[in-house]
Amino acid sequence: MHDANTTGTDVLHPETLAITAGRPPHGVDAPMNVPVHLTSTYGAGGDLEYGRYGNPSWTAFEHALGALEGGRCVAFASGIAAIAAVIDLVEPGGTVVAPRHSYTGTVGLLGELESKGRLRAVFVDITDTAAAVTDACAGAAMLWFESPTNPALEVADLPAITRGAHEHGALVAVDNTFATPLLQRPLGHGADLVVHSATKYISGHSDVVMGAVIAASDDLAAAIVRHRSLFGAIPGPLEVFLALRGLRTLPVRLERAQSNAQELVRRLTGHPALEEVRYPGFGAIVSIVVRGGADPADALVERTSLWVHATSLGGVESTFERRRRWPAEAPTIPEGLVRLSVGLEHVDDLHRDLVTALDSLA
Numbered sequence: 001m002h003d004a005n006t007t008g009t010d011v012l013h014p015e016t017l018a019i020t021a022g023r024p025p026h027g028v029d030a031p032m033n034v035p036v037h038l039t040s041t042y043g044a045g046g047d048l049e050y051g052r053y054g055n056p057s058w059t060a061f062e063h064a065l066g067a068l069e070g071g072r073c074v075a076f077a078s079g080i081a082a083i084a085a086v087i088d089l090v091e092p093g094g095t096v097v098a099p100r101h102s103y104t105g106t107v108g109l110l111g112e113l114e115s116k117g118r119l120r121a122v123f124v125d126i127t128d129t130a131a132a133v134t135d136a137c138a139g140a141a142m143l144w145f146e147s148p149t150n151p152a153l154e155v156a157d158l159p160a161i162t163r164g165a166h167e168h169g170a171l172v173a174v175d176n177t178f179a180t181p182l183l184q185r186p187l188g189h190g191a192d193l194v195v196h197s198a199t200k201y202i203s204g205h206s207d208v209v210m211g212a213v214i215a216a217s218d219d220l221a222a223a224i225v226r227h228r229s230l231f232g233a234i235p236g237p238l239e240v241f242l243a244l245r246g247l248r249t250l251p252v253r254l255e256r257a258q259s260n261a262q263e264l265v266r267r268l269t270g271h272p273a274l275e276e277v278r279y280p281g282f283g284a285i286v287s288i289v290v291r292g293g294a295d296p297a298d299a300l301v302e303r304t305s306l307w308v309h310a311t312s313l314g315g316v317e318s319t320f321e322r323r324r325r326w327p328a329e330a331p332t333i334p335e336g337l338v339r340l341s342v343g344l345e346h347v348d349d350l351h352r353d354l355v356t357a358l359d360s361l362a
């Protein structure tokens, strides 16, 4: 494996790493890509042994995403499987501090584990001061973190809060799905673990469900690998191949999606059908709050032709949904909030489609 992690990575830009990391060594007749290794077992006596313990197709993806995040990557069957593996690092009875506006699956998982007595979950407002969030970490085993948050798009002071949590001896884990390693590298700010739903921007084509953990240390990475081998939430070789193929173009996809998002925010701000346009200033997720609550927001998502009414995010195509249609969404999220995942279509087409539907609400 050509491992961009070990030599000279400091001088390579992320755009280059996304292309070069996780390739087979160059050479006569060498394939450009690590193939899809469809096998359940390997000849005995080596490092791999069995398909639940390792697969060269996983390794290629792990080298590439690890190089981008600056740590040791472990691929998982889904984002939530990666999250479950990280949360399982907490000792029984330990406390996990998390943002109240985290991904609903994360909140659901923490609630489930708390109801079984496995851990204690404490939810905080990460827009509070770094000192207030830090205080909540006293005695906690882990600070779980999402920034920007889904779907409120609140941004935390990541370096300050990470420092504060470490002073209390808590592990710091960050769900970096929204920002991607191109816009935010939490390990560089001292975080111990990063998690991705690779289903979203990393794969980028709405055709894969997959996740990953990136650990700052070899010890943490070994604990995560052990969890994957014991609990078995392994990704399929084809899914990993597709996720790596998607990762290759992440920089250009994100550049276009982000510029589309910024232009849409500029054009939509002040529209009379909207109470609010929320955008953290980077990335390609925008949340708009429709005036009048659930009914007009539900009407909006039915009246477009380009924008697809669907959950999930981070694909080349633009999708949107009213988040409170999910009973598990936090009650502090406005009923009329519609989360936009801005894709790569021409911004004029996206704008016209959305504004025509918005105008029809008046």
Ligand SMILES: *Cc1c(COP(=O)(O)O)cnc(C)c1O
Binding pocket: 078, 079, 080, 081, 103, 105, 150, 175, 177, 178, 196, 197, 198, 199, 200, 209, 210, 211
């Ligand atoms: C989708 C998502 C997840 C869950 O990932 P899956 O791949 O669906 O299991 C976790 N965190 C965030 C921020 C997400 O958007």
